[in-house]
Amino acid sequence: MILRRLGNKSKIANKIQAQFPKHRTYIEPFFGAGGMFFNKPKSPYNIVNDIDSDVFNLYQVVVNQKDELIRQFEIMPVHSDLAKYWKKNKEIEPIKKALRFLFLSNLTFMGKGETIRYGNENSKIITLNNIEKTFEFIADVQFANFDFRKFLKSIQIRDITTCFIYADPPYINTSNNYSNSFTKQDSIDLFDALEKTGCKFAYSEFDNDFIISEAKKRNLNVSIIGERKNLKNWRTEILITNYKNNPTLFDNAS
DSSP states (O other), X not given: OOOOOTTOOGGGHHHHHTTOOOOSEEEESOOTTOTTGGGSOOOSEEEEEOSOHHHHHHHHHHHHSHHHHHHHHHHOXXXXXXXXXXXXXXXXXXXXXXXXXXXXXXXXXXXXXXXXXXXXXXXXXXXXXXXXXXXXXXXXXXXXXXXXXXXXXXXXXXXXXXXXXXXXXXXXXXXXXTTTSOOHHHXXXXXXXXXXHOSEEEEEEEOXXXXXXXXXXXXXXXXXXXXXXXXXXXXXXXXXXXXXXXXXXXXXXX
């Protein structure tokens, strides 16, 4: 909602969540821009995580220092000199760190911080308007900032039958915070960690031969979501689940 990032699931969220089971507790180990979270019916209980400290800090600032973030974002200049400075320099103070992250992610072309992003839409105004909306959606959400292995191991749910985990990791062999790329071993560890929770889970990926082979070895279900463009190439998006996909309404009763 507030953050623009490559790989955001917002455009295909409806197709994927149509295959989610009923649940009261929703868990995401790789939150990112929240493309799925902000485009699904909100569950009564929500626990999300991201290893990226910029992501975690941004949402903490929105929840705890929203008004000051809005004030400073309003007066922040959209200038190529600021883009060059923040491309080379990081911030430590929470609000400045959040401003830098929003500026580079939302206001520069493809979030690379090299050139200001111009077009028919005013990215600064759109981002500013979404801060309040984001706050209303995440104020009661539990956030963590761990490696997915530690995060999933730390979760304690009384009734796992009402718990659902949606994992949307960086696609295998793509750049991210996991030692430059999400590796085959990371994928195996993710499968293992998800299965150990005992919860129903769904795992998003492209139709990678290794991932499909690993899923079949574990007797998991593989569904085709459809084609999606990943930078320059079109790939087939798949969803791996440990339950039979049976589209249903979400169980969000209080």
